[in-house]
Amino acid sequence: MQIDDELLMRYADGEIDAVGRARVEAAMLADPALGRRVAAFRAQRERLAKAFAPQLAEPVPDRLRLIVEQAQAASPAKVIDLGERRGAKRLRQRIRSWSWPEASAVAASLALGVLVAQQAGHNGDDGLRAGPGGLVAGRTIAKSLSTQLASTQPENASVRVGLTFENQHGEVCRTFSQRKAALDGIACRSGNEWRVDLALSGSADASSTDSGSVRTAGSHLPPELLKAVDAQIRGEPFDAGAEAKARQSDWRSPSH
Amino acid sequence: MDDTKRIQRELVELIPRLRRYARSLTRNVADADDVVQVALEKALGRLDQWQRGTRLDSWMFTIVRNSWLDEVRSRARRDEHAPFGGDSELVAAYAGPAEETLAIEEAMARLPEEQRSCVMLVLVEGLSYKEAAEVLGIPIGTVTSRLARGREALQAVLGPDTG
Numbered sequence: 001m002q003i004d005d006e007l008l009m010r011y012a013d014g015e016i017d018a019v020g021r022a023r024v025e026a027a028m029l030a031d032p033a034l035g036r037r038v039a040a041f042r043a044q045r046e047r048l049a050k051a052f053a054p055q056l057a058e059p060v061p062d063r064l065r066l067i068v069e070q071a072q073a074a075s076p077a078k079v080i081d082l083g084e085r086r087g088a089k090r091l092r093q094r095i096r097s098w099s100w101p102e103a104s105a106v107a108a109s110l111a112l113g114v115l116v117a118q119q120a121g122h123n124g125d126d127g128l129r130a131g132p133g134g135l136v137a138g139r140t141i142a143k144s145l146s147t148q149l150a151s152t153q154p155e156n157a158s159v160r161v162g163l164t165f166e167n168q169h170g171e172v173c174r175t176f177s178q179r180k181a182a183l184d185g186i187a188c189r190s191g192n193e194w195r196v197d198l199a200l201s202g203s204a205d206a207s208s209t210d211s212g213s214v215r216t217a218g219s220h221l222p223p224e225l226l227k228a229v230d231a232q233i234r235g236e237p238f239d240a241g242a243e244a245k246a247r248q249s250d251w252r253s254p255s256h
Numbered sequence: 257m258d259d260t261k262r263i264q265r266e267l268v269e270l271i272p273r274l275r276r277y278a279r280s281l282t283r284n285v286a287d288a289d290d291v292v293q294v295a296l297e298k299a300l301g302r303l304d305q306w307q308r309g310t311r312l313d314s315w316m317f318t319i320v321r322n323s324w325l326d327e328v329r330s331r332a333r334r335d336e337h338a339p340f341g342g343d344s345e346l347v348a349a350y351a352g353p354a355e356e357t358l359a360i361e362e363a364m365a366r367l368p369e370e371q372r373s374c375v376m377l378v379l380v381e382g383l384s385y386k387e388a389a390e391v392l393g394i395p396i397g398t399v400t401s402r403l404a405r406g407r408e409a410l411q412a413v414l415g416p417d418t419g
Contacts, residue, residue: 005404005408006400006401006404009403009404009407010385010400013378013385015384015385040417041407043417044379044407044410044411044417047356047360047414047417048360048375048379048380048410049380049382051354051356051357051361052357052360052376054357055272055275055276055279056273056276057272058272058275060268060271060275061289063289063293064271064275064289064292064293064296065268065271067293067296067300068264068267068268068271068296068300069264069268071264071300162393163393163394163395221393226390226393226394226395226396229395230395230396230397233397233398236398237394237395237398
């Protein structure tokens with residue numbers, strides 16, 4: 001295994017597993033320069049922490065403190081246990097502990113349940129539908145995936161697009177969340193369809209129950225979705241420019 | 257009720273760290289305090305959305321950053337001539353900042369926000385890569401590469417750190 005700078009940084013930050021740690025330590029024994037690099041990363045962390053520490057000692061302006069303290073006096077803020085959401089939460093925790101392909105398959109079949117339930121009610125435009133090679137986005141979600149840009153989409157869009165990225169197969173993929181069905185997922189452009197590689201139902205509850213800005217800028221995607229993106233992504237998520245360019249080429253990958 | 261009180265006490269204790277992170281975003285003390293104020297108001301209005309057992313500081317960093325992004329967007333919409341970070345009020349507001357601190361702040365100010373936030377959250381605030389990824393809404397691998405680039409740029413400006 002090659003010992004690159006990023007690996008040394010992760011080692012210095014304690015962000016590496018036991019196997020990687022052993023490898024780095026073996027390499028450091030052989031090459032003292034690597035050890036100096038690790039020491040430099042640690043010194044840099046200390047230096048920054050020290051430079052920013054004095055700010056914590058500054059007095060807090062009253063107006064900020066009072067916002068919190070007076071809220072206490074006025075009306076006790078709602079503290080609601082997530083009882084009714086517990087089922088969905090437990091489910092998510094289970095999915096989280098699975099490996100990615102397994103979680104994907106199970107979650108997809110869950111989403112299929114959502115889909116079937118929806119189609120019993122309406123015409124199915126809203127959810128996902130079965131395509132020849134698996135689940136694909138229904139008309140509403142597909143339209144959002146094809147047309148919306150994360151940077152310009154309306155705050156209250158019924159389907160919001162989060163991250164856009166290229167996957168390991170060179171396809172352009174986008175995360176989406178549909179509020180009404182509390183459905184989050186990853187869809188990749190495949191032919192003229194958006195193939196749904198991961199769908200999670202019930203995960204949108206915790207952070208998007210209202211249209212508030214806690215959930216803006218693609219932030220607060222469900223952790224299991226981010227984990228799946230992590231497993232699939234090649235390079236970095238698209239920035240606004242790359243996203244707009246990808247739309248122009250109908251979401252065909254730039255590298256293909 | 258006791259639970260609410262406890263959370264509110266924790267929020268008050270967090271304010272200095274929230275201000276510090278907000279300053280790294282706005283690069284201006286007054287703007288940073290406004291952002292923190294908005295974030296606290298939002299948080300108090302939706303304490304039910306904070307999931308017990310998760311880090312309150314991470315949740316608040318998320319809200320601070322999103323409040324700032326909202327403000328940047330709405331300023332851009334209003335086309336105001338007062339973009340964030342346009343002046344050097346920040347450094348002046350500190351009580352006798354050391355030369356070292358000034359140099360570091362200037363170097364930090366040159367980083368793109370996404371790298372700066374990674375550096376602040378991981379190196380200054382002590383979040384793990386995973387926690388920072390959740391605050392920023394990006395994959396862990398992206399945190400790693402942004403952090404690496406940010407650290408490299410800082411080193412280039414500030415000189416090598418010898419242990």
